[in-house]
Amino acid sequence: MTLKRTPLHERHLSLGGRMVEFGGWDMPVQYAGIIAEHTACRTAAAIFDVSHMGEVGFTGPGALAAIQRLSTNDAAKLVDGRVQYAALCLESGGVVDDITVYRRGPENYFYVVNASNAEKDLAWIRKNVAGEVTVEDLSAATALIAVQGPKAPGIVQRAADRDILDLPRYWFRDGVVACKAGKVQVTFSRTGYTGEDGFEVACPAEAAPAVWDRLLEIGGPEGLVPAGLGARDTLRLEAKMCLYGHELDEKTTPLEAALGWAVALDSPGKGDFLGRDALLRQKAAGLERRLVGLEMAGAGIARQDYPILAGGKRAGMVTSGTKSPTLGKAIALGYVATEFSKVGTRVAVEIRGREVPAMVVRTPFYRAPTPG
Amino acid sequence: MEFPEDLKYTKQHEWARPADGRVTVGITDYAQDSLGELVYVELPEVGSEVSKEDTFGVVESVKAVSDLFAPVSGSVVEVNTALVESPEMLNSDPYGDGWLIVVDPSDVAELDDMMDAKEYADFVEAEKKG
Numbered sequence: 104m105t106l107k108r109t110p111l112h113e114r115h116l117s118l119g120g121r122m123v124e125f126g127g128w129d130m131p132v133q134y135a136g137i138i139a140e141h142t143a144c145r146t147a148a149a150i151f152d153v154s155h156m157g158e159v160g161f162t163g164p165g166a167l168a169a170i171q172r173l174s175t176n177d178a179a180k181l182v183d184g185r186v187q188y189a190a191l192c193l194e195s196g197g198v199v200d201d202i203t204v205y206r207r208g209p210e211n212y213f214y215v216v217n218a219s220n221a222e223k224d225l226a227w228i229r230k231n232v233a234g235e236v237t238v239e240d241l242s243a244a245t246a247l248i249a250v251q252g253p254k255a256p257g258i259v260q261r262a263a264d265r266d267i268l269d270l271p272r273y274w275f276r277d278g279v280v281a282c283k284a285g286k287v288q289v290t291f292s293r294t295g296y297t298g299e300d301g302f303e304v305a306c307p308a309e310a311a312p313a314v315w316d317r318l319l320e321i322g323g324p325e326g327l328v329p330a331g332l333g334a335r336d337t338l339r340l341e342a343k344m345c346l347y348g349h350e351l352d353e354k355t356t357p358l359e360a361a362l363g364w365a366v367a368l369d370s371p372g373k374g375d376f377l378g379r380d381a382l383l384r385q386k387a388a389g390l391e392r393r394l395v396g397l398e399m400a401g402a403g404i405a406r407q408d409y410p411i412l413a414g415g416k417r418a419g420m421v422t423s424g425t426k427s428p429t430l431g432k433a434i435a436l437g438y439v440a441t442e443f444s445k446v447g448t449r450v451a452v453e454i455r456g457r458e459v460p461a462m463v464v465r466t467p468f469y470r471a472p473t474p475g
Numbered sequence: 476m477e478f479p480e481d482l483k484y485t486k487q488h489e490w491a492r493p494a495d496g497r498v499t500v501g502i503t504d505y506a507q508d509s510l511g512e513l514v515y516v517e518l519p520e521v522g523s524e525v526s527k528e529d530t531f532g533v534v535e536s537v538k539a540v541s542d543l544f545a546p547v548s549g550s551v552v553e554v555n556t557a558l559v560e561s562p563e564m565l566n567s568d569p570y571g572d573g574w575l576i577v578v579d580p581s582d583v584a585e586l587d588d589m590m591d592a593k594e595y596a597d598f599v600e601a602e603k604k605g
Contacts, residue, residue, distance in 0.1 A: 137537050138512045256584075333511070333538050402559075403534050404515050425513040425537045453531070455517075 108167035109154035110177040110246050110311040118329050126219030128155040131331035140330035141337050141428040144297055145471070145473045147326030148252035150318055153296075153303065153337055154311060157221030158241040170212055172376050173231060174204060175357060177367035181206035186273045186294055188365045190357045191224060196385060197353035198360070199210065200224050201345060203294065205275060213241065217347045222294055231377060246311030248304045250327070251338075252470070258322035267291045267302070280306070282313035289314065298334065298342025301473050310417035313362075334422025340423050341469035343396060343436065349407060349422045350394055350436055352394030359438065360383055360394045392419060396466035397435040403454040405461065410453040411443075418443045418450060427468060434468050435461070476504050478502070479570055481547065483586050492572065493586055501574045502534065502565060505599045511536040515567045516558045518576060519551050525578060527585050529582040532575070534545035534565060535595050543575065547585045553577035 106129035120131030143149050170178045176189035191199040200220040205213050216224045263277040275292035287310040292303045306314050345351050367373040405424035424435030451458040476575040489507035493498040515535040525545040532543040557570040565573040
């Protein structure tokens with residue numbers, strides 16, 4: 104299979120990116136090194152190509168009604184320029200994808216979806232959508248560049264033609280970045296996947312290299328470095344953000360993943376949506392398992408699919424784990440039976456046949472001083 | 476990338492340095508570069524037995540776990556415990572401070588199956604081309 108390339112592929116090669124396959128895309132896992140890139144994002148700023156993510160547009164008088172039926176959050180609460188996190192669920196309540204919903208206008212919304220799920224999502228959306236709405240795959244035409252870290256807002260502001268620092272978290276605004284090759288229409292979104300402040304900048308695919316160069320030119324002197332998927336993963340894990348295929352899949356519900364805040368079960372303006380009945384039943388019955396944060400108390404790093412034990416018996420499973428570059432400790436996310444989910448509970452992780460002690464800890468593992 | 480002439484190499488990217496009847500074992504420059512920054516090492520105890528081509532430990536980057544394969548059979552007579560505190564030495568000095576274990580080999584002829592520096596360099600080139 105030929106891997107797909109983002110419009111920034113050439114940049115990754117010339118910057119020395121180490122390319123790997125991710126969700127059918129040829130993407131940089133790192134440039135200088137995961138830990139250095141991670142630290143740059145926590146202390147200065149990092150720039151990520153996230154153009155592999157998908158964008159799906161919804162336009163027409165039935166756009167809001169369609170979105171209300173497809174995704175779990177209450178999109179009626181959105182106003183122009185607002186962003187909202189949500190999930191797409193099967194009738195079973197299992198997660199098809201986790202997404203962000205953007206409102207451009209009362210009849211104009213779009214989803215940003217995971218790269219690895221983009222094709223599946225689009226097919227699922229087209230199958231389940233109804234009413235007077237046009238669904239459009241905007242993925243190929245749209246590039247997305249994330250600039251994250253304490254210095255990121257200032258850097259992106261200096262690239263922008265208008266004030267954007269007043270944008271609160273989860274708001275966006277259209278604007279222009281003046282590049283060497285000319286002016287580029289972009290969307291500045293105060294969102295991200297690192298736990299840091301910063302922006303995600305969407306632009307037409309063909310203009311992505313110019314915008315990338317401009318941001319690096321402005322940010323370079325302040326310590327802005329390119330960062331790959333490796334650092335993106337360790338950053339999101341420290342911030343306890345879910346990654347599809349790890350914390351989320353079609354056999355996991357958003358309630359189990361502690362995403363109840365993005366599921367509008369009782370919102371008066373929301374009504375029915377796909378998966379609602381199953382999620383209501385699960386809520387009424389009580390959750391059998393919950394996503395928790397673990398910190399290892401013994402030597403070893405918990406990894407995806409390692410068993411979590413309590414009293415020598417199977418209590419759950421690890422979904423993501425690493426040695427936290429910021430904290431210097433081995434941390435993990437995983438599902439445990441509800442009785443073991445309380446902060447402070449002592450459990451163990453089975454690592455290569457050994458029981459290594461661990462503890463359920465408060466999350467996020469890391470909170471930025473100026474959080475994103 | 477450096478592959479010293481006095482070492483023997485495996486297809487799993489370990490090196491072996493025979494000296495005074497014993498064999499020091501480590502991972503190659505190519506291995507450490509491919510794995511990225513190493514943050515955790517698990518090694519056998521002194522006195523344990525290792526078998527050629529069997530796993531004897533792991534090294535881990537922030538991203539992944541990789542098994543270590545013994546280039547020779549024998550008993551472990553020394554372990555580089557400094558790596559537990561400073562696994563980054565595997566990256567900075569893979570043929571020196573980043574050594575893993577010393578083995579008292581049960582059959583030194585096993586070393587003859589290994590690649591020399593030139594053969595290993597060719598092997599790495601072929602692997603890079605995939």
